[in-house]
Amino acid sequence: MNVVTNFKWIEAANYDEMSKIAATIFIDHLKKNSETVLGLATGGTPEGFYKELVAAYKAGEVSFAQAKSFNLDEYVGIDPANESSYHYYMDHHLFNHVDMKRDNINLPAGIQSNLEKAAAEYEAMIKAAGNIDIQLLGIGGNGHIGFNEPGTPFDVGTHIIELAQSTREANKVYFDSIEDVPTHAITMGIKTILSSKKIVLLIAGASKQEAFDRLRSRIVTEDFPASALHNHPDVTVIYTDVK
Numbered sequence: 065m066n067v068v069t070n071f072k073w074i075e076a077a078n079y080d081e082m083s084k085i086a087a088t089i090f091i092d093h094l095k096k097n098s099e100t101v102l103g104l105a106t107g108g109t110p111e112g113f114y115k116e117l118v119a120a121y122k123a124g125e126v127s128f129a130q131a132k133s134f135n136l137d138e139y140v141g142i143d144p145a146n147e148s149s150y151h152y153y154m155d156h157h158l159f160n161h162v163d164m165k166r167d168n169i170n171l172p173a174g175i176q177s178n179l180e181k182a183a184a185e186y187e188a189m190i191k192a193a194g195n196i197d198i199q200l201l202g203i204g205g206n207g208h209i210g211f212n213e214p215g216t217p218f219d220v221g222t223h224i225i226e227l228a229q230s231t232r233e234a235n236k237v238y239f240d241s242i243e244d245v246p247t248h249a250i251t252m253g254i255k256t257i258l259s260s261k262k263i264v265l266l267i268a269g270a271s272k273q274e275a276f277d278r279l280r281s282r283i284v285t286e287d288f289p290a291s292a293l294h295n296h297p298d299v300t301v302i303y304t305d306v307k
C-alpha cells in the first residue's frame with residue numbers, strides 16, 4: 065500500500081541507521097534550542113537512539129544541561145528502582161550518562177496514593193513547561209502509542225489505562241513472568257501527544273508490519289491509536305525492516 069500522507073516517511077537501511085537519523089533530528093533541535101522540552105519513549109525500539117544521544121554527548125556534540133524531559137508512560141505499581149520500570153530504563157539508557165539536571169527530568173509516577181490526581185498533575189506540568197517541543201514515539205503491535213491502547217478516546221490527557229493482554233504478552237520479556245507484568249499503566253494521552261510541536265515515530269521489525277501498514281492506510285480510528293497522528297501537522301516516521 066503506497067498511500068501518500070502528510071507524514072514525512074524516511075526508510076532507513078537498517079536499525080542503526082534509523083537510530084542515527086532519529087538522534088540527529090533531536091541533536092539538531094537541542095543545538096538550535098538548548099532549552100528544548102523533550103518527550104521521551106521507552107521500549108526496545110529506541111535503545112539504539114539513546115546510544116546515539118549518549119555518544120554525541122560524550123563526543124561533546126550536544127548538551128542536555130538546559131533541556132527538560134517528560135516521559136510518555138510508566139507501569140502502575142512498579143517501583144522506580146525496579147529494573148523493569150521505565151524510570152530504571154531511562155536512567156540506564158540515557159540519564160546516567162548525560163548532563164541532564166535531575167530536576168528537569170519528569171516521568172509519571174506509577175506508585176501514588178491517588179493516581180488520577182498524579183495524572184492530572186503530570187498533564188499540568190507538561191502544559192506549564194509550554195508543551196513538548198519534540199516527542200519520540202514507538203508503536204505497539206496493536207497500534208498503541210505511549211500506553212494508549214485501542215479504543216482510547218483521542219481527546220484525553222494523561223490518564224490511567226488497563227493494558228491490553230497482547231501488550232502484556234509483548235512486554236513480558238522485561239519481567240520474570242506474565243503474572244509480574246502490571247495490568248495498568250499511567251500514560252500521556254493522545255491529546256497530550258498531539259499537543260507536542262514535533263513528533264518522531266520509530267518503527268522497526270517485522271512484528272510491526274501490520275501496524276506499519278495500518279498507519280500507511282491513513283484511516284483514522286480510535287481502534288488504532290497511532291492513526292490519531294494523521295491529525296498532527298509535523299510527524300516524521302523513520303522505519304526499517306518492516307517487511
Ligand code: GLP
Binds near residue numbers: 109137202211
Ligand atoms: C511499550 C511502550 C511504548 C512503546 C511500545 C513498543 O509498551 N509503552 O511506548 O513504544 O510498547 O515497544 P517496543 O519498542 O519494545 O516494541
